[in-house]
Amino acid sequence: MTATLQILFDALSLGSLYALGALGIALIFGVMRLVNFAHGDYIAFSVFVLLWPTTEAVSILLLGQLPPILLIPVVIAIGALLSMASEVTVFRRLREANPATMMIASFALGFVIKHALLMAYSSRPKSISILPGLAQQVEVMGARIPLLQVVTILATIVILLALTAFLKRTRFGLEMRAAAQDFTMARMLGVKANRVILLAFAISGALAGAIGLVVVVQTGTADINMGLSVMLVAFIATVIGGLGSLYGAVVAGFLIGGASVLMQVILPLEARPFRDAFVYALVIAVLIWRPQGLFAPRSSRQRV
Amino acid sequence: MTRAPSVLARTFTTPLLLIALLAAIAVLFFLFGSGAQQRFVVEMLIRVVLVVGIWIFVGNSGIISFGHVGFMCLAAYATAWLTIPPMLKQISLRGLPDFLLTNQFPFWPSAFAAALLPAIFALIIGPILMRLAGIAASIATFAMLAVINTVYSNWSSVTGGTSSIVGIPTHTTLWVALGFSAVAIVIAWLYAISRSGLALRAARDEPIAAQASGVNIERERLIAFVLSAFVCGAAGVLYAHFLGIITPDAFFLTATFVALSMLVVGGMYSLSGAVIGVVVISTIIQILRWLERGVPLGDVTVALPNGSQQIAIGAVMIMILLFRPAGLMGNRELRLSFRRGPQPAPDREVRGKPE
Numbered sequence: 001m002t003a004t005l006q007i008l009f010d011a012l013s014l015g016s017l018y019a020l021g022a023l024g025i026a027l028i029f030g031v032m033r034l035v036n037f038a039h040g041d042y043i044a045f046s047v048f049v050l051l052w053p054t055t056e057a058v059s060i061l062l063l064g065q066l067p068p069i070l071l072i073p074v075v076i077a078i079g080a081l082l083s084m085a086s087e088v089t090v091f092r093r094l095r096e097a098n099p100a101t102m103m104i105a106s107f108a109l110g111f112v113i114k115h116a117l118l119m120a121y122s123s124r125p126k127s128i129s130i131l132p133g134l135a136q137q138v139e140v141m142g143a144r145i146p147l148l149q150v151v152t153i154l155a156t157i158v159i160l161l162a163l164t165a166f167l168k169r170t171r172f173g174l175e176m177r178a179a180a181q182d183f184t185m186a187r188m189l190g191v192k193a194n195r196v197i198l199l200a201f202a203i204s205g206a207l208a209g210a211i212g213l214v215v216v217v218q219t220g221t222a223d224i225n226m227g228l229s230v231m232l233v234a235f236i237a238t239v240i241g242g243l244g245s246l247y248g249a250v251v252a253g254f255l256i257g258g259a260s261v262l263m264q265v266i267l268p269l270e271a272r273p274f275r276d277a278f279v280y281a282l283v284i285a286v287l288i289w290r291p292q293g294l295f296a297p298r299s300s301r302q303r304v
Numbered sequence: 305m306t307r308a309p310s311v312l313a314r315t316f317t318t319p320l321l322l323i324a325l326l327a328a329i330a331v332l333f334f335l336f337g338s339g340a341q342q343r344f345v346v347e348m349l350i351r352v353v354l355v356v357g358i359w360i361f362v363g364n365s366g367i368i369s370f371g372h373v374g375f376m377c378l379a380a381y382a383t384a385w386l387t388i389p390p391m392l393k394q395i396s397l398r399g400l401p402d403f404l405l406t407n408q409f410p411f412w413p414s415a416f417a418a419a420l421l422p423a424i425f426a427l428i429i430g431p432i433l434m435r436l437a438g439i440a441a442s443i444a445t446f447a448m449l450a451v452i453n454t455v456y457s458n459w460s461s462v463t464g465g466t467s468s469i470v471g472i473p474t475h476t477t478l479w480v481a482l483g484f485s486a487v488a489i490v491i492a493w494l495y496a497i498s499r500s501g502l503a504l505r506a507a508r509d510e511p512i513a514a515q516a517s518g519v520n521i522e523r524e525r526l527i528a529f530v531l532s533a534f535v536c537g538a539a540g541v542l543y544a545h546f547l548g549i550i551t552p553d554a555f556f557l558t559a560t561f562v563a564l565s566m567l568v569v570g571g572m573y574s575l576s577g578a579v580i581g582v583v584v585i586s587t588i589i590q591i592l593r594w595l596e597r598g599v600p601l602g603d604v605t606v607a608l609p610n611g612s613q614q615i616a617i618g619a620v621m622i623m624i625l626l627f628r629p630a631g632l633m634g635n636r637e638l639r640l641s642f643r644r645g646p647q648p649a650p651d652r653e654v655r656g657k658p659e
Binding site: 035037090093094096097098099100101103104105107108109111112115116118119228232235236239240243273274275276277280281283284287288291292293 | 368443446569611621625
């Protein structure tokens with residue numbers, strides 16, 4: 001029982017990270033058909049601003065010194081600002097371009113951000129401890145669960161509820177959903193393209209900041225590649241969920257998180273190093289079964 | 305009315321020009337370049353083979369593939385298994401089957417066999433993957449790459465795990481690399497003007513119209529996929545015999561994105577774009593490396609700060625894409641034409657349509 005509960009919490013907290021990442025990628029894909037490979041570097045960037053830029057091994061807190069009540073919003077805001085800046089400087093000019101061109105441009109942008117961080121901080125992972133209160137364990141029905149996992153899951157639920165409310169209840173949300181479904185039509189009906197896209201980038205970047213915070217508290221290190229694995233899985237989750245479906249992206253994020261944790265448990269010992277191979281084989285299987293994704297919106301089908 | 309010239313006659317100048325360009329670079333550096341500069345040219349030629357291999361599939365089918373570097377990985381390890389001296393293999397790769405463990409095969413047959421392995425792999429996995437289209441197909445190829453990487457990183461008894469395999473004999477000279485890239489270009493060109501290549505491009509631009517005209521999209525995609533796996537495998541062989549040392553991580557995300565960037569910057573729908581993209585980006589990388597090391601200007605050495613090289617490469621790539629979203633070649637081919645008269649219209653620029 002306690003073991004099952006532990007697995008459940010592991011799966012939910014990993015799934016939360018993937019779901020938030022997938023949401024960030026799906027939001028931007030929805031409005032401008034861009035697969036944003038710089039997303040992982042937004043995550044790393046919002047973590048590294050916690051530290052003083054130095055190439056020495058020591059790590060001195062910069063923004064990390066702020067009290068938690070300020071720290072969290074500031075990091076999230078930095079993620080959002082970086083994301084908005086990249087839309088204004090790069091992606092805005094590529095809106096008419098081929099998706100492959102946009103994708104490679106986003107990769108190049110991520111490359112620039114990553115190497116700027118490398119220049120300022122060197123490639124050594126840096127230990128960093130913020131929000132130390134989250135490291136303790138709590139008892140939930142007899143199982144010892146890290147407080148961070150509980151907080152991650154709760155925070156994800158709050159973020160998802162808030163975002164749903166935003167998308168369903170506000171004018172901006174309505175515009176964004178309309179744009180995600182049919183961008184050209186939405187523009188003709190008076191949705192301002194720049195505003196909606198900038199907003200999508202802001203939310204996406206904010207989510208990247210939130211992911212960064214969770215990962216850094218979890219691992220206690222700031223690593224230049226920390227966003228990469230989350231970003232890759234999130235990207236896959238977006239496609240499995242059905243491109244253009246935010247709901248699908250979130251569900252698929254949780255599914256992949258759950259599958260990874262479950263495989264770790266059920267695979268025989270000698271096959272465990274190959275876990276990722278099984279997860280990705282599963283991804284191919286799902287794609288063959290549902291090429292449009294699990295929750296593809298009707299607008300994504302090709303009309304003849 | 306005169307007959308229109310055959311497609312062979314109309315297009316054969318493209319591969320000739322591209323090969324001539326590469327040969328000119330190779331000869332120039334052979335005569336005047338230092339050892340390090342010649343190594344740079346060899347690296348560039350290996351990338352030409354890889355990117356041309358990727359182009360055979362991506363350029364003709366319009367499906368971005370993240371998986372082709374995985375084919376390079378399969379072939380590189382295969383050629384390592386075949387050509388490393390048995391003594392070394394018995395120490396580091398004990399899990400290999402006996403006939404590999406006790407024998408050492410010569411370079412050319414090994415190279416061919418090793419490049420054939422990814423082609424066979426593509427033939428097996430292709431019928432599954434080729435049913436997908438658009439971004440789903442891209443993700444599936446990425447998943448394939450991740451599976452290959454995970455397996456090769458962890459199957460220590462035959463791949464050495466994440467530590468590197470050493471002792472691969474080095475055979476990749478400037479001329480071998482040039483020969484491989486020339487053959488790769490010719491294969492790519494022949495495929496592009498073949499019936500299958502034409503059908504696949506038709507399916508890329510207008511899938512429904514192509515299907516209605518009797519094009520079997522999955523079959524044509526599979527042909528391109530297998531052929532491109534073979535050419536990418538050849539790049540893997542060259543790479544292994546160039547460095548003499550391989551690790552699974554050399555064939556993962558960074559290599560994938562570098563190759564795709566070269567393709568897209570050059571212009572992903574044209575063979576010339578694939579080759580020019582490699583040449584231009586490799587040259588820029590080399591110039592920036594050189595600037596970072598320092599350029600003597602009179603008494604002082606001016607050098608870019610350490611690490612700024614990669615930032616500059618990223619920035620240059622973004623600039624090129626901002627000004628030429630369809631790539632440097634803009635989907636056109638380099639071509640000489642000998643006769644006057646109406647020119648064949650250049651391929652229509654293909655705008656991405658959301659799936």
